Amino acid sequence: MQKEYLDLEEYGIVGNLETCALIGRNGSVDWMCLPWFESPSVFGALLDPGRGGRFLVTPEEKFHSFHGYISHTNILETTFRTIQGQMVIQDFMPVVGQSKQAVLYRKLHCTWGSIRMYGLFAPAPAYGSETPEYEKTEHGIRASHGDLALQLVTSLDFQIGEEGAASRFVLQEGQSAWLVLAHGDMDFDTSNAANEAAMERTRRWWNNWLEQCGGKRACAFEDDVWGHVVTRSELALKLLTNPRTGAVAAAATTSLPEALGGERNWDYRFSWVRDSSFLLQALFHLGHHQEAMNYIRWIDEKIAKEDSARTLQVLYSLHGEDGAEERTLSELRGYRDAKPVRIGNGASEQFQLDIFGELTNMIYQTTRYGRNLSGAQWRYTRDIVNMAAEVWQEKDQGIWEMRGEPRHNVYSKVMCWVALDRGVRMAESNGFDAPLEAWRATRDAIHNAVLERGFNKQRNSFVDVFDGEELDAANLLIPVLGFLPGDDPRVLGTIDAALEHLSAGDGLLFRYTIDDGLRGKEGAFAVCSFWMVKALVLAGRNDEAEQFFLHTLDYISPLGLLSEEVNPASSAMLGNFPQAFSHIGLINCALYLGLMRGKDSGQPRPMGME
The missing domain is CATH 2.70.98.10 (Beta-galactosidase; Chain A, domain 5)
Incomplete structure (x- = not known):
């Protein structure tokens, strides 16, 4: 039966x-x-x-x-x-x-x-x-x-x-x-x-x-233990990459629940801006330069069509259509009766500060891989940096796309700092026209604000919002993004707090501790596990990093595929499947571990290891 x-x-x-x-x-x-x-x-x-x-x-x-x-x-x-x-x-x-x-x-x-x-x-x-x-x-x-x-x-x-x-x-x-x-x-x-x-x-x-990128592939991926899962992630990611437009689908499905029987069911058949810099890092180090350049071209086209940096969207359709209006299909039962079934995604209308940092970081990374920016490309890059400087003190929905009231999300502020920092670096190294003095001052102001209001001394950790107490796994990216060194005591405290309070079992992490107002308890968020591994590498805790990664690999499907989340109680996969962000996380995690072992990447050092 x-x-x-x-x-x-x-x-x-x-x-x-x-x-x-x-x-x-x-x-x-x-x-x-x-x-x-x-x-x-x-x-x-x-x-x-x-x-x-x-x-x-x-x-x-x-x-x-x-x-x-x-x-x-x-x-x-x-x-x-x-x-x-x-x-x-x-x-x-x-x-x-x-x-x-x-x-x-x-x-x-x-x-x-x-x-x-x-x-x-x-x-x-x-x-x-x-x-x-x-x-x-x-x-x-x-x-x-x-x-x-x-x-x-x-x-x-x-x-x-x-x-x-x-x-x-x-x-x-x-x-x-x-x-x-x-x-x-x-x-x-x-x-x-x-x-x-x-x-x-x-x-x-x-x-x-696969063979075409062989000579350009970083030897950091050559490992008998996890080399095969990197290759499978690579193949899965290619399946989600459109060769005509260059866009990468976040997942192949819609409405697979993050909590069985709950309402955490979203349509992921769109391309998210926040994947951009991590995606390009993975593609360049794997040797897939054509896919990387196709994606850059797609992003360029999206930015160029916007009236201003303020109207940049969080996500875009894979084929260029405007909008992603969200609606429900009430007649469908949903996977294991999880309703509602949604098509479209309302996050497209949210204001999320982190995308300014993601886009600027992506553009910066491409210059490190040999791309020369045209005058038009620098102008829209400068507009994005200026927008980050203008709006960084505003509230937003944040990386986790909360559907409640906007908040002063710490990670969003960090990403605004990234926008200013990368803008300053590009302008200084290329002699581009930019208000450098103002950018440096704003960059310093954001940095000070995050250290003063985003770090909770009682919890010895960066927290989710200014003056808050709840934890957020996104803050594990603080050393990866170069906001603080990996061995800074505040970074080490954030790592330890996450291991203690966000742990969902060996190799698993929840993404936050806050009650987000949605029904059902979601599972462990796969990409957060990979962020932890990179943070541990940058902290010099190499044995812990490798063991954590190996435990995380226990939750990959028999075919080597990853969903968005894992049910800690049953080890069953949750959320849309297969999930590009999870596979990108795995690839970049393997890169950091390979570099930790002294293997040459053959490319510029990745973020946090520059």
């Missing part, structure tokens, strides 16, 4: 760089949006098993299953074992440029014995709100609704019924079958030979993509 909901760690992801499919260990495609990540879902059983739609291929008998990726690729293999036989399903999508349309290939191969299988092709367009019309074709099944057309080509006999198109079949040892699903009417060869060739091209594409 199929489980109604799978654990997130039971899912793998395949994609074409513009969209993806989440495929469970039971052989079910439970999440797929077409044609883009942020498009409405056509398979959405992840959020509602009853009406969301799925594309299932699974044994009819009781089975055990496991899955993995073909080495150095995003080709997923799921193996099913029954008493009678064994079946392997290989799932993949050719990347953009290899195919004119989004295509999901599913190859079934019986490796021994015989195995009885059940297939169900049941798309549910528009987040499950529409029912498609089915028709038999010469080569399979066509499902359509309005402008949407899905073509399933297969030699297996699918019959149209009330639930969709279904098939029961048996494969004997050595026999194979293909199911090829295309978005739009198919106009390409789907013979077995052509399908095999498509899989080989896809395998070579992923292998070549």
Whole structure:
């Protein structure tokens, strides 16, 4: 009997760089949006098993299953074992440029014995709100609704019924079958030979993509213990990176809950500005300079379109559309009945001071990697720095995007300091026109204010807001950003306070201690664990850093994927999946640990280690 909901760690992801499919260990495609990540879902059983739609291929008998990726690729293999036989399903999508349309290939191969299988092709367009019309074709099944057309080509006999198109079949040892699903009417060869060739091209594409950066890749990542998880993070991050625009999706999903049964359910199919400097650090040190430059170009275009630095958004659509209006889909149950299901994200309308520091830091980092700023680029950079100087004393929603009243968030003030500091550095080293005296004075004023009002002597730690008492894991980035040295007593106190009061178990941290007013207790925040490791490295506590990192790796999925959070009680993954920020954190964490071991990065030293 199929489980109604799978654990997130039971899912793998395949994609074409513009969209993806989440495929469970039971052989079910439970999440797929077409044609883009942020498009409405056509398979959405992840959020509602009853009406969301799925594309299932699974044994009819009781089975055990496991899955993995073909080495150095995003080709997923799921193996099913029954008493009678064994079946392997290989799932993949050719990347953009290899195919004119989004295509999901599913190859079934019986490796021994015989195995009885059940297939169900049941798309549910528009987040499950529409029912498609089915028709038999010469080569399979066509499902359509309005402008949407899905073509399933297969030699297996699918019959149209009330639930969709279904098939029961048996494969004997050595026999194979293909199911090829295309978005739009198919106009390409789907013979077995052509399908095999498509899989080989896809395998070579992923292998070549990794090999192209081999000579530029920092040797700091070469470690037998965690090298493979860095590579998997790298491959997952690439799946979330759009080759046409350069934007990187924060995650592939929407509304996967940070607290089961609670309301902490958000749409992460957008690109967040705050990921920028950490993302570029990861890409440059991995040797993926083209992806880094594509992302920089995308950011440049976004900044250039804004009327002023004040109107910069926290997040942007992956394809250039304005706005991310948030609304709920009340008819969907939600993952494990966590409601509401949201599309769009209201954080796009928030005022968050930290983005000025993130953008300026990103621009500064690119100059360290050899980029020369044009006059226009310096002008908008100067505008961002000036804006940080103007508004740093205002309240904001902060990095955690609190939905309550704005506050004087300490981390936001630190990031305004970063904007001024990086602006001063760029102007001094390049001779750019800038109000340097005013910038230096404001930088010093922010620094003094954070030290006087952001550090709580009783708690011996930086805290979440000015004159506050609650802890915030974002303050672990203070040494990483160069605000204070890693061995400063106030940094050491913040590390120890976080280890004592934010700990959610070995290798896990909660992100803050404050009651944020939302229902449900959220899990440990994955990226905070990686921030802790970097803080420990910069504090010279190397053994602790390595042990903490190794404990954190215990919570990665069997496929090497990370969600946003972890349930400390069950070790189950929570939040949207896979999460770019978590994988970026892991990559940069491995970089710091490699440098700690004396391995050359081959690139400028990362933040905090300059």
